[in-house]
Amino acid sequence: MKVYLDNNATTKVDEKVLEAMLPYFGEVYGNPSSMHGFGQESNKAMEEARKTIADILGVEASELVFTASGTESDNMAIRGVARAYKRRGNHIITSCIEHPAVRNTCKDLEKEGYEVTYLSVDENGLVDLEELKAAIKRETILITVMHANNEIGTIQPIEEIAKIANEKKIVFHTDAVQSAGKLKLKPKEMGIDLLTISGHKFYGPKGMGLLYIKQGTRLGKVITGGGQERKRRPGTSDVPGIVGMATALKAAVAHQEEECKRLSELRDYFEEELLKKVPEIVINAKGAPRLPGTSSVTFKYLEGESILLSLNYKGIAVSSGSACSSDELQASHVLLGIGIPVEFAHGTIRFSLGKYNTKEEIDYVLAELPPIIERLRMISPLWGE
């Protein structure tokens, strides 16, 4: 049996999404910037896709810019604000559990002379609104706090953060890569100025990102070139990718509520059974609102990779820490951020469920996992000390 429980890393492209993309490779292949019929046909598809997404988000189509990834959108937002508002100030506020696309961009800006405050989080991964308020100063030009965390699933009180930012007239960006298609996402209602989405997290194509830029928000350029995307993001538009992302988002929101419910129940079942079957484990961020399908489990006295590879041997795909950093050997900053001791952080596994996962699959994992943990603990010098 093959069980893919790494849906926070990336997802399978939905068949219907692929189908929607297909005509734009070899049939309607014109460059949407071209004036001729071939180009205009592509352009029409692109603008329809933009409109579809705009309607879902409740924003204007002209406020959406297509990029090539969540990472690029994050950079565009953060570097863009840093550059455009440089004269007004040099202070940025973020959380200590952001994705590397945000975190490393902030770190890089520190080298350029910007000052960054990394808000702490509690044991559930939640930022403290009082700490946020206290961190704001005259020089603060940007607050960037992610909507839902990719490793532990914690959902931040985005609307309240937005309210604080809006009151102080500070630009507010949120990385909604993990929440798009799963949680309510209405930037206008929620007071969000800049919002990042990535297509491959909701059964859409890889290499497609989106940035919502509220009308009037100024952004400096990160990449320069031709006049595409109303001069905001140069490079020939990836029409199949754009159509794919819109189709995928539409499909995701169409079944959002039922699917959320189903996934939460499946995840809760998994966690309850696991707690019964395996001693000395901790379910992380259990006390906070969480993404429906995300389960972060710390297996004490073990190292994550050995669990990951043992599960892989049984056809089960999970992640230790975040996929993006699986080549890194350091303990995840997110897990350390919520106060897990380093040695336990090393033993943390992320199970991320998606729409193709079934109860049968979860039962298979529940059968295979306990003996693996037992075996590995038998050879661990930390076990039973």
Place this chain on the structure above:
Amino acid sequence: MKVYLDNNATTKVDEKVLEAMLPYFGEVYGNPSSMHGFGQESNKAMEEARKTIADILGVEASELVFTASGTESDNMAIRGVARAYKRRGNHIITSCIEHPAVRNTCKDLEKEGYEVTYLSVDENGLVDLEELKAAIKRETILITVMHANNEIGTIQPIEEIAKIANEKKIVFHTDAVQSAGKLKLKPKEMGIDLLTISGHKFYGPKGMGLLYIKQGTRLGKVITGGGQERKRRPGTSDVPGIVGMATALKAAVAHQEEECKRLSELRDYFEEELLKKVPEIVINAKGAPRLPGTSSVTFKYLEGESILLSLNYKGIAVSSGSACSSDELQASHVLLGIGIPVEFAHGTIRFSLGKYNTKEEIDYVLAELPPIIERLRMISPLWGE
């Protein structure tokens, strides 16, 4: 009849390319950074694609970085060198007929305090090696000159430029977006340090770029995030796109010579017949080595858009200036660069032929074009003055 003569703007994805991409949407969909089997399978496909391209270019796979566009690769190269070599100098040399991805990046760097020399070109679009030598100074850190021009097709003496750069130990970048799959491209033999390619110009997917980075060339970061591409370019890898680009490049070089010959002949036939049938036209860059399928024609006393739309009415897709700037109303800097007077620059049309174009199609264009020109000239106040 529908005739697509805008292959320099973008190309139709080859059926075989699409076929090669298909498994990586819904079957092998893992994140190549993931350690489990789903990820490793994707990773294998990605690394095979990298190896395929490396072998074609005669470079090491580790010297190739996948990006999301030619534009991104150009930015990564130029901004990357500017940042990494800042302490050594602040002077960049480029030509005055570069694509906006290079040109506007240079212009943007000027605002940051870099000094840029824009080499002039002769009436055929060729840079002058003596002018280049004279422009080099102690502070010069980068020479970036495109391999083949997208509007007029001129091929620069890249190897000689590289030799000059290498002698002075200046990093040399070339934008080979238009030449990849059409001309010899061996960075090591040719002395190139950085080289940009874009997948959608040779029947590969849109939204895929590549940067060759010669081992040892330092580059500052443009986009920051996770550790993908050996920490050189963050963002979840677009596996189908990567596989597609490699497949497309392989197919292009497999038939490179015959196809070049066929296209040159077809283009020459088109130009000879056109000269016979339409008075007062100029074939641009005819005196220089040119891309095989590119024909830039100036129709005196007319404005390009009116020709483009009239041809479009007959199903024929061409471009006036470059597609990327077709929303801009200014005369092309490339055409002005080769000394075409502004009023004639406005009347210039680019016919760019590709592998799917046939002689029948060219004959159709040769039949439809002359009456269009005649009709438009009849209502032009400049005609017959």
Place this chain on the structure above:
Amino acid sequence: MQYSEKVMDHFMNPRNSGVIENPDGYGKVGSPSCGDVMEIFLKIEDDIIKDVKFRTFGCASAIATSSISTEMILEKNVSEALELTNKAVAEALDGLPPVKMHCSVLAEEAIKAAIEDYMSKK
């Protein structure tokens, strides 16, 4: 950027293109280096425009606005014709893309220049 069907119709089948020998009013505006030049030729009897012709070097929008504005002033009194605005012209064409609005100004200006020429000769 996309043109309306009406623009495309007037561009592909321009009305009143050509010249009038010995016109009563003649106007020429624009310059080749800006990419647009427009000429208007008027035949006028008792301040009524009895015939009008144009020649235009310019984009599809310039040609279409020339064409439709000649239709709009034909058989009109010169004072009425002077009131023609580029906005009205653009509206008659079911709109123009924002980047192309300036082209419609050219037609308005050329007609004004031709009528002024007629006035000055009266």
Place this chain on the structure above:
Amino acid sequence: MQYSEKVMDHFMNPRNSGVIENPDGYGKVGSPSCGDVMEIFLKIEDDIIKDVKFRTFGCASAIATSSISTEMILEKNVSEALELTNKAVAEALDGLPPVKMHCSVLAEEAIKAAIEDYMSKK
């Protein structure tokens, strides 16, 4: 990053894992907060390693190197065992990914520590 089949074999089926009660030599290196701890237990007769067991907290590479190095020193003289290098261990596993080479040092160090313990008690 990809492990060789040999690494995976030793990781999935570790040889000589466990403990020896009252060992003649015992070594422990690493620390939980670095993510790796290794214990080696030795039974030694006449300077010959007659039995060896290990316990490892760490990645697959750490477990596999522990496993194979116990095989490599079994029935060897302690002076021979002292010569075991992490390079030899990695080679015996058909190589390790570059980022994982450091894990093999741990096995070498643990064995050295265990033998030193034995020496000091002699």
